[in-house]
Amino acid sequence: MTDLHTDGNGVAGLLEEILAVEVTTMVRKCQSCGDRQPIAAHRAYRGAGVVLRCPSCGDVAVRIGVHAEAVTVEWRGTYAIAQTGSGSP
Amino acid sequence: MPPFSRGFHGRRRADVDPSRLPPGQYLTPDFPVLSAGPTPHTPLDEWSLTIDGAVDAAVSWSWEAFLALPTETFTVDIHCVTKWSKLDTTWTGVSVDTLLKDVETAADYVTAWSDGDYTTNVPLEDLTGGRAWVVHTYDAAPLEPEHGGPARLLVPHLYFWKSAKWLRGLTLTVQDEPGFWESVGYHNYGDPWREQRYWSD
């Protein structure tokens, strides 16, 4: 059974409406399982808004409310921002 | 003003009685599947539906007991906050009034909770008086897992995120407790006819 998820790459545009930084390379340490994964690898689910989940344990990492004039973002877990060295335009 | 894309209409039909569509909604011919997480697959012999919280005594049904409850088959329109509406959907399920028949409570609110970590909050009076059901059949077939099977809450007069999929319980609460989407800015009540999508509406 395949769940209809994508990944953090597909929601990067939405997150970047709020942040001025590239998000897919940001590394998150999961507060539930301790695993570290880039946002790109997190599983994205679309409901009323968008949910990103830890690819290792499935716990909620980010909840995004998509509103008419605003985007609400709630983060869980701790974050380390990884400089990839390759930069973005 | 964004540029128009010549010739783009989207799929929605224009030939619908406008009084059937709440403001800002578009008709969909299919049944989009939206979810906050992966589809759970609780075996029916491990499934139960529970009413607890601010009640004199909690009540619980196994799947067999739940199926033995009196049901209704009814047809309603459903409206999703992501702007699609689907008209004339037919369901079979147990009225929440039936589930609450022997439940004593002074609570005014309900938190519906599901397999996975999903919750949503609804005033108790919006789940009673024939306005809500726990359904197990859609379009004369067992409710599919991707649409919330084996059983989901159905509250058609509110936006569809309130109709919690994979329902496992209704917890009655004295205070209103914003659920999963409500706590990231979606409207606490969610009336599609007043277009209550977000907290600022």
Add this chain to the structure above:
Amino acid sequence: MTRRAPVVWRTATVRGVVAESPHARTLVLDVPEWPGHRAGQHVDLRLTAEDGYQAQRSYSIASAPELDALEITVELIDDGEVSPYLVEEVRPGDQFEVRGPIGGHFTWSVPDGGPLLLIGGGSGLVPLMSMLRHRAARRSEVEARILVSARGTEDALYRDELASLEPSAGLHVAWTFTRTPPPGWTGWARRVDAAMLAELGPGPDAGARSFVCGPTPFVERVAELLVEAGHDPRAIHAERFGPTGG
């Protein structure tokens, strides 16, 4: 922290259209003040109907960063809302909005080096093609292998171009057809599996950078196969398209 220009919606005008297959088309776009992109990035695309109705989808950029236009390749999805419009209706002069470029994890530039292992399922080939076009534009000889899984020739994108690129030093192109191989085909005709990846190479000790793209089940299966074969999970970059509709 990598700061970048704010990602805003820009008006894209269709300069031309190219039929890639019976069900796919490349749109060549002019986007004023386009900041440039890295191979592998995508754009969000937004259509607005006359009554204000909007639909939004994401599309991988197909073109190399060196090209003077922005190209996206769109595959027709049955019953889709957006792809039928983009594949069957859009003509030069039409406009819509694009936002981007978006992405950082799923990108590759020649200075990043290799060896490269690119595995695409269906339209998952598009961002990988941007990488190979960039590699060709730079005349790079970074070792690169690309494996494309397609149902049949009808949904095999860029076949001729890939064939013309292959003689370039260090590039190996492989196809597998899972439903209808072309007549006379003697190559792989099955879903990607461990034996195929072993035959394709490189082995896990080569330190390859892998990019896997396509429908979610394909990506997750292939990524798992790579990990099982001993490749470093941190060097496997995945982009899941998912059944997000068209």
